[in-house]
Amino acid sequence: MTPAVFERLADITSLIIVATISTEELDTRIASDREKVERIVGRTRRVTLPPHDEDRAGGHDLAADPARTGRGRHERPRLSRRRTVTLFVLAVAILVGVPVVIFWRSSGCFPVVQLNVLTTPEKQALVEDRARAFERELMKTGQCAVTIQVSTARSAHTAIDLLSNGWGDEALLTAPRPHVWLPGSALDLEQAKRLTEQRDLLEFTPESLGSIARSRLVLAVPPSYQEWTGRSSFTWPEVSNAVARGELLLARSGPRSSSSGLAATMALYRHAPGGTGDVHHRIEQNLESPDHEGSYDLMCAVRHSFPPPAQPFAVLTTDKVVEDYNAGRPLRADCPKRTTPEGERLHMLVPAEQPVLLDHPYVLIGALTPRRDEAARALHTYLRSPASESALKKHHFAPPGKDDGAGTPPGGVEEVLGIWERARKPTRLLVALDVSGDMRDGLRGSPMNNRLAAAAAEVYTAVGGMGPRDQVGLWTFADRPGDIDHEELMEIGETTKDETLPARLQERLNALKPESHPGADPRDVVHDAIDRLRETSDDEGEDEAIDAVLLITSGDESPDRIPADLRPPVSTPVFVVALGLNGCAERTSLRRIAEQTRGQCYDVPGAEAMERAFDGLAVSLWGGGTSGETS
Structure with a gap:
């Protein structure tokens, strides 16, 4: 016989054994129940039934008389037909089943x-x-x-x-x-x-x-946004630009939580305008709820958020997930199966460029x-196999193809995740601006009258590129009379989400003039600035925010100032912009500050160097880890 036949015999034998055991148990239960019934009926007769005349005379109980009831007679015990069949079946099961099981084990199919x-x-x-x-x-x-x-x-x-x-x-x-x-x-x-x-x-x-x-990334929009629903495709640059400018609320699952979130982040970063760290930061800060664990978590949040906000809103995920959402399939325990109303079904747009596929x-x-x-x-x-193609379609997947795989932008997965880790965190930047007499000099290549005006213009541009959850503070400092060298013009905690912030910041920067006081010791200013960030961090609960100090100074060192370590050591990075030739040279106070805080020190002799310094600041804050190197 073939192994298949023996396997079938083994299955049949197992059923026979189970049935046999069940039959014996049934016989035992029937016998036990019969005895219980007879005892109950007997007791009932003694209570309710009247005795016959002869019973009255003899004092007999009907239920207790063996001659009347038939119980107590000496009979030859006989094996019931059912028990005989049971034993026969059990014997057959043993004779047939044991060889089958032995053969099944020897054929390599045991255990399962x-x-x-x-x-x-x-x-x-x-x-x-x-x-x-x-x-x-x-x-x-x-x-x-x-x-x-x-x-x-x-x-x-x-x-x-x-x-x-x-x-x-x-x-x-x-x-x-x-x-x-x-x-x-x-x-x-x-x-x-x-x-x-x-x-x-x-x-x-x-x-x-x-x-x-296979599944592919799509942009899904509510039907109320007719500007988008009338289209069938989108371009990555237009979406990246719209998000960076705050014109489109975009939802996406976290890039560490799902492949679709990671692929979406790669595509957004690859096509971001300029591709610099500050643009990546603005994209992440403008994303709507950027840290959903997975795609179903994201779509569950979308289901609970209807009606959508008045501002254009879209979801970046896979076509499979959007199909599940529109079909009303269960997404999570708190998002059970339901019929999705027509007004909540999302319209899908595909990339006009090469699609981003998940394999x-x-x-x-x-x-x-x-x-x-x-x-x-x-x-x-x-x-x-072809047998699974219909199931793939039923569950909103496409069959695998030759072009599978999500495209990886230059730099690879880890570099993108590193940028994302920095870009997603809100930044708390305290700007300390030197207003001493040394800032009267001009800056080569700048149309501004002096160093202070050139620095103020660059600060305004940099703050304009920050995200809506970022905070900024503004100090000025010089060696003024008294114990405190700095003046607080804008308290840290002001968020760029406040629409009045740009106008107020520009007003304060335009009002700055170089003072007659000499330059202050930058170490004192740095200590005070870091202390202020720590104090407000505790108050605001911004444990995950990136705290940083931007120190902009003339870079002119006092000849009697001896470079020394900051006391106590600090972990908040300090970025120094020295508007001179040798402010970041070896054994200067400014260079020591940057080295000890793992920040950067930039020598800025002219306008072009100023732009490079602020680009480097953006990369250090939002485009990767800070570095202890100076330039």
């Missing part, structure tokens, strides 16, 4: 292989549907059985962190260690590999077998046993 699959919330329904179909297909064709357990990680960051950490004991409390990982795109796999290398984890050796599905790879994790490896590869083949 369990395959643990980790996927995204967006693919959970698809993978569970295909996993059950795959299990049925194996049984139908007589192959070795496989059981598949599907689990999900709410965000890509969670999955990447657990996988690159070896899926420790805490993770096992939530889900079994996966053998197969189905991330949102190859971008997630790239991050996992990098973290694994950093943590020196040899057990994580992923092998990508290729894509199982949904199929990744084997670690060293698998031969049978599990065979099962995992067979599942991948099944997911890519």
Whole structure:
């Protein structure tokens, strides 16, 4: 007989054994219940039934008379027909079933292989549907059985962190260690590999077998925005510009939380006007709720936000997620299935340029046993087979294609994530501007009358490029009589979201004139500025904000000033703009300040150098980590 026949016999034998055991239990229960009924009926007769005449004379109880009831007679015990059949069936099961099980074990199909699959919330329904179909297909064709357990990680960051950490004991409390990982795109796999290398984890050796599905980034807008709903496409530069200028409220899931959020961030940064750190910062500061964990979290927030704001609003996510939203599918526990009203269904626009595609790879994790490896590869083949195409369409995915993969802009994933980490945080910048007599001199190449006017104009331009959640403060300083060298013109805490801020800032800057006092010791000014940032940070609760001091001075060192360390050491970066030739030279106070605070010191002898210095400030604040190097 073939293995398939023996497998069927094994299944039948198992059913027979279960049925036999069930029959014996039923016989026992029937006998027990019969005795209970007879005892109850007997007691009832003694209470309710009148005795016959002879019973009255003899004093007998009808229910207690063995001759009347038939109980108590000596009879030869006989085995019931049902019990005979039961024993016969049990004997057949043992004779037939044991060889079948022995053969099944020897054929390599025992024990049953369990395959643990980790996927995204967006693919959970698809993978569970295909996993059950795959299990049925194996049984139908007589192959070795496989059981598949599907689990999900709410965000890509969670999955990447657990996988690159070896899926420790805490993770096992939530889900079994996966053998197969189905991330949102190859971008997630790239991050996992990098973290694994950093943590020196040899057990994580992923092998990508290729894509199982495809989705693409789209811009989804409510039907009320007719300017957008009448179109079928958009361009990345127009969206990046509109967001940077605050003309479009854009929602996007976090780039560490989902592949769609990361791919969207890459596209926005790649096409940002100028591509500089301050533009990236403005984009992030103008995003609407930029830190949703995943795509379904984002769409759940959109569902709860209707009606949308009057300002143009859009969502940047995948077509699959928008289709699920419009179809009213469940997104989260607090976003159950529902019928989406016509007025809340989103209109999708596709990029006019080359589309950004998510490839949904199929990744084997670690060293698998031969049978599990065979099962995992067979599942991948099944997911890519024509049998799964209708399921992909049902769950709003496209079949995998040759051009799969989300495009990665120059610099790669980690550089983009580094820029995002800085750009997304609000900045609290305190500007300390030298107004001493040394600022009367002119600045080469500048149309302004003196250094102070040139610096004031550049400060106004820089503040205009900050985001709506940023804060700015303005001080002036000189060696004035008394204990305090600085004067506070604008208190830190003023946000650029305040529409009156630009006019008030310009008014104060235009009113500045060089004073007759000499230059103050910059170390005292820096200490006071950092203390002020700390005080207001506690009051405002801006723990995640980037605090920084911008010190703009003539750069002229007093010959009797000895460079010394700041006391106590500080961690707030100080960026120094020295309007002279040698303000940032070796062994100057300004250079020491920049080095000790991991800031930057810029020598600015002319107008072009001034522009480069402020561009460097933007890169240091929002385009990457601060550096201790000076220039």
